[in-house]
Amino acid sequence: MQGRWIGIAIAISLVLVLSGCAYPKELRKENQINPAEFITVVQQAVDLFHEKSGVLPIKNSDMSTPLYEKYVIDFAKLKKANYLSAVPANAFESGGIFIYVLVDAETKPTVKLMDLSAYQSVEDVQKKINDYKASHDGKLPPGIAINEAFDYVDFNKLGMKAPEIKSVYNRQNLVTYLVNKQTGDVAIDYAMDIMKYIQDQGLAGSLKPEEDLREILVSKSYFVPIRSFAYHWQNNQPLPQVSP
Numbered sequence: 001m002q003g004r005w006i007g008i009a010i011a012i013s014l015v016l017v018l019s020g021c022a023y024p025k026e027l028r029k030e031n032q033i034n035p036a037e038f039i040t041v042v043q044q045a046v047d048l049f050h051e052k053s054g055v056l057p058i059k060n061s062d063m064s065t066p067l068y069e070k071y072v073i074d075f076a077k078l079k080k081a082n083y084l085s086a087v088p089a090n091a092f093e094s095g096g097i098f099i100y101v102l103v104d105a106e107t108k109p110t111v112k113l114m115d116l117s118a119y120q121s122v123e124d125v126q127k128k129i130n131d132y133k134a135s136h137d138g139k140l141p142p143g144i145a146i147n148e149a150f151d152y153v154d155f156n157k158l159g160m161k162a163p164e165i166k167s168v169y170n171r172q173n174l175v176t177y178l179v180n181k182q183t184g185d186v187a188i189d190y191a192m193d194i195m196k197y198i199q200d201q202g203l204a205g206s207l208k209p210e211e212d213l214r215e216i217l218v219s220k221s222y223f224v225p226i227r228s229f230a231y232h233w234q235n236n237q238p239l240p241q242v243s244p
Helices: 002-019 023-027 035-053 075-080 116-135 191-201 214-220
Strands: 098-103 110-115 150-152 176-180 186-189 231-234 237-240
C-alpha cells in the first residue's frame, strides 16, 4: 500500500519545498473559506469540459493509485479550454492545502477535496515507523490493538508528538493514526468520523457486511478519506480492513 502513494507524495513534497510546511497553511484565509464556494465553480468547469470533449480534465495515474487519490483534476486543461479563469485559492497549485479530485469518475464525476495537511502528517508518522523498524530488527512499535490486523500508533514509542491535525469531517476532533501490523503501513483512522455519520443518519440497520463505509464520508461531505484502509461494519462499529 505504501508504494501506491509514492507518486502523489512526490508531488506534494515538491509543493511543500517550494511553499513551506503545509501545517500552518490551515490558518490562511483562503483555506478557511467554505469549500463549496470553490467546488461549485470547479464542478461547473469539469462538467462543461466533459460535455464538450467527452473526456475528463484529470492528470495521469495508474491502476495501483488508491481510488480516492486517482482522479486528480488538471487545472491547466480547464484553463486552456477557457472553462476556468483561475485556479482556486485553496488548491495546492495556488499554495493552498487541498488537492482537487474526482470521485465516481465513470458514472457521475463529482469534485471533492484531499487535505494536504493530513496527507503530509501521515508521511511524517510513516517515516518514524520506518526508522523504528530499521533500528529494531524490522519489528513495529506495539500499540493498542484495534483488531487482529491494526494497532493505533503509539507516539511515545516513536519519540514524537502526535500531529495536531483536525479531522476534515469534524473540526472538533484531532486525527488519529493506525498501522498495519504486518506491513507497517500507516493510515488515518476514520472510524470516529464514520461512526458519527452512521449515528446521526440512523444508518446502522441498513449497512451491508462488505460495504466500504468510507463511501459514507464521501457522500456526506466535500472531502475524500485519503491515506486510508477500507472499513466494514463489524461488532456494531466500523473497523479497518486489510485490502485483498
